[in-house]
Amino acid sequence: MKRIILISAVFVLFSHAEEVEKKEEKVVRxxxxxxxxxxxxxxxxxxxxxxxxxxxxxxxxxxxxxxxQKKV
Structure with missing residues (x-):
């Protein structure tokens, strides 16, 4: 049961990281x-x-x- 919870938590964290990467703003030159x-x-x-x-x-x-230049 603990493994399933751990795997689920890791999956949620990785999926959230992908969403953050997608939301990065486009760089305007x-x-x-x-x-x-x-x-x-x-x-x-x-x-x-x-x-x-x-x-x-x-x-x-x-x-x-x-x-x-003379004053310096």
């Missing part, structure tokens, strides 16, 4: 900054479509940067 009007899985980031001006890098440090 990316962040959507919006009011949650829909399920999170359906709200995916669209990706950037806007374009700005061409970037021109200045290789010479500014006077402000130089003054900060």
């Amino acid at each position: 990316g962040h959507v900054f919006a009011w949650p009007f829909s399920e999170v899985e359906k709200m995916q980031p669209r990706g950037g479509t806007s374009r700005g001006q061409e970037v021109v890098l200045d290789g010479k440090p500014s006077d402000h940067w130089e003054s900060l």
Whole structure:
């Protein structure tokens, strides 16, 4: 009788563990900054479509940067 109870308890524990694994949330990649009007899985980031001006890098440090470096 004790074996039957033990086997039943083990079976219940294993079946509960499977249910917990199934209920894990789907991982959503990316962040959507919006009011949650829909399920999170359906709200995916669209990706950037806007374009700005061409970037021109200045290789010479500014006077402000130089003054900060002297104070350190």
